[in-house]
Amino acid sequence: MDSNRTRRLSAAALAAAVALTVAGCGSGSSSGDSGKAGGVVTISVNGLPPATQTVDRKNFEDDVKAFEASHPTIRIDAREGLMDPKTFAAKLAGGQLEDVFYVYFTDPAGLIQRRQVADISQYLKDVPALADVKPELLDVFKDRTGKVYGLPTGNYSMGLVYNRALFTKAGLDPEKPPTSWDEVRTAAQKITALGDGITGYADFSKNNQGGWHLSSWIYSLGGDVAKQDGETWKPAFNSEAGHKALQYLHDMRWTDDTMGSRQLLEIPDVQKMMGSGKLGMYLAGPDNIPTIVKQFERKYDEFGLAAMPGTGTLGGGDGFMFNLKNTPEKTKAGLAWVQWKYLNPEREEQITKKSAGSDIPIGLPQPDLFNGKGGETIKAVHAQYANVPQRNYQPFVDRNSSVKVKVEPPNAQQLYAILDGVMQAVLTDKDANRDQLLADAEKKAATVLAAVK
Template sequence: MTRSRLRRAVGFLLVAGVGLSLTACGGGSDEPSDGKITLTINGLPPATEAATHQRFLDNVAEFERLNPDIKVKPVEGKMDPKTFSAKLAGGQLEDVFYVYFTDPQSLIAKRQVADISKYVSEFPVVQQVRPDIMKVFSGPDGKVYGLPYKNYSLGLLYNRTLFTKAGLDPNNPPKTWADVRTAAQKIAALGNGTVGYGDYSKSNTGGWHFTAELYSLGGDVAVKEGDTWKAAFNNAQGKQVLQQLKDMRWTDNSMGSRQLLEWADLLQMMGSGKLGMYVATADNLQTIVNQYKGNFADYGLGPIPEGKGTLAGGEGYMFNAKASPEKIRAGLKWLTFWFTSPDRFEAENKWMAETKQPVGLPEPQIFTGEAAAKQAAADKKYANVPQENYAPFAAAASSIPIKLEPPNAQQVYAVLDVPMQKVLTDRNANIDALLADAEKQVNSILATVK
């Protein structure tokens, strides 16, 4: 699912009007006569986000001071699959450009990005990036084509206050879906409009959560057979997801009568203190507090129940296929100076704390080893959220495999909204028929994947 639906904009929707000719992007013919390397890179937040906009420019200035042979020119835009090929062919693509985790494998397969493998050894910090996340930016042969910047994964967000009132341990969130069902019944029994567990079923969010819950059981929405993608959810695992929800909705009455919910609904319910649990990313916490008058102290985050897999995503940067070795090295210097730089954790956390942004949430977490230790120390030093509330999520994160969205995810999610809607609004919904129909539709969608 696109991150605009999952979380706040983190300052990487880019501003128009940056004074740069598009002919200055790309393959290396734009070098000035003074011998400096000009590096075009997107990432400048809009001027309306004054703090993050200025922070970006300040970091550019600091980088240029430390690297006087490099000139960084931030440009508007990000990787758009609809225009990418034309920009690449026309020499209009930035040297280093922003991508979501769902983009790299397609770009690598089409040979539309630069292989940076022989350069990354010059930047030791890359070796400390989590191997599972580096795979997102690596080809089947192990060659590297980019670096991650931020990651997210889905867990179980819950109301610690309601857990306590219901006689549940707020430091021990449910570990299985059977545990979720039991806890939801106890929370719903508190009455006064309290809902034990909430789920989505509208505007593609139902399909997104179906995917996350299926992944938690070790299932897949789609698998690749040779060169063809096929639907893979019409099985016991897919049925388990829908049967669990149907039982909670109609047998237990722990999900409440209000259904057909979409993204903002569950956040608002959590902020009002009337919802016990739902599947979410860590950054939902900030939105609940800032937009829906919640309190960080009231919420906890646990790992996805069952833990056989979790829907994950994030952001990173890749390199123009036409970039020269000099520009690739300059780009890696820039990325490891700021975006992938353990040495800047403390300074960034200090700035975030001073600008009233949350410090100490359990993600992003892209590092291992010494780099991860530096992040943990910087987070602890400047934390302004109750980190202990997210300890169960953090402790389990490294042991849960991450899985990305299926191809043509939004179209697939729209189809999968329907079975989610049916089991939550019709007590007589036929799960087998719903999955069989969705399978046919998703296979038609997947047949168009190239």
């Protein structure tokens, strides 16, 4: 698997902890001209790893050379970085974005609505791999009329990471992890009963991550965090699903005592608990497993991955969009680059073979971009070169196709900050008024969503 792709996925998952506000102003090309000289088109693209990541940077530079050799009329001006929420709005407003630039799944809707990115629909006939890209991922980059403004290059969805050894010790079958929240609750009770400081289930409640996970809970129970009503968005979490989620959390925390007394946790805290062998389960994407293995010197065999309990899950990802002021030549050149580097199942064996023998995980169930022939090609390559126990992730693979993936709502980070307070109150105050918490959060969220343009 391409290590850059793995990093982009991790960045997408962690982006839920970072605020993003995009200013409303037209975009401009960073090159300031057509980029065409002597029949050669030069395009600026981001995604070049920093010099400190020597292997990744060399691989990227090698890809640029190989691409230019096979596309002699295109030159790549590669620039460091992906998408920095702290500087993105200023670069967009100042016309400093690259011709082809990286975005998270939370970005396209606003950029499209404000008409700040190029419509690439008329050029997609030159992207044959698009036929196999999962439609729900391409939909992230479409407007209401079906016009396309970007391409997905990575994705993830939330699942349940669990400690297989603790499952076995607690009399649970690690091949059959929970598929509902009632089953999670029962499993957490049995794991906690092992004693020795072991916690059955842990969850986040800090730095927007509590709101992020509470949203996942709500989706899993058939609800929504926000819904579009015509041109406007309205909060939707003060619902049966929202109340159910808080009831489960309250009962696991206070009635069952399966979540431990230490709360106000975030990603590193929970990963450390899992890495110490003292945690049974928590919500996360597949990319969390390599982090735990590397940081805490664990083994891949120790961990399993199940699909999100319930009927829905929160998903995210990343992709590339195109500068509004691009010439047609630049846009077509940019599409050729994105397809060749990121959406090219035929290159998967070459990419994967390069990573074989390294500590880059091969065989995780996501990113998972393709259906059809493209998907089968990638699965076969990963099975051949896998250096992780794919059987441990089969419960995720088997059920994930039947769990509805919902992408993050608009102004997601502001909503998550509001829902953080709800999560924190339920997990730290046994007598917290859950009805009032949701009602108050709904009022705040209404203001945030009214600002969506």
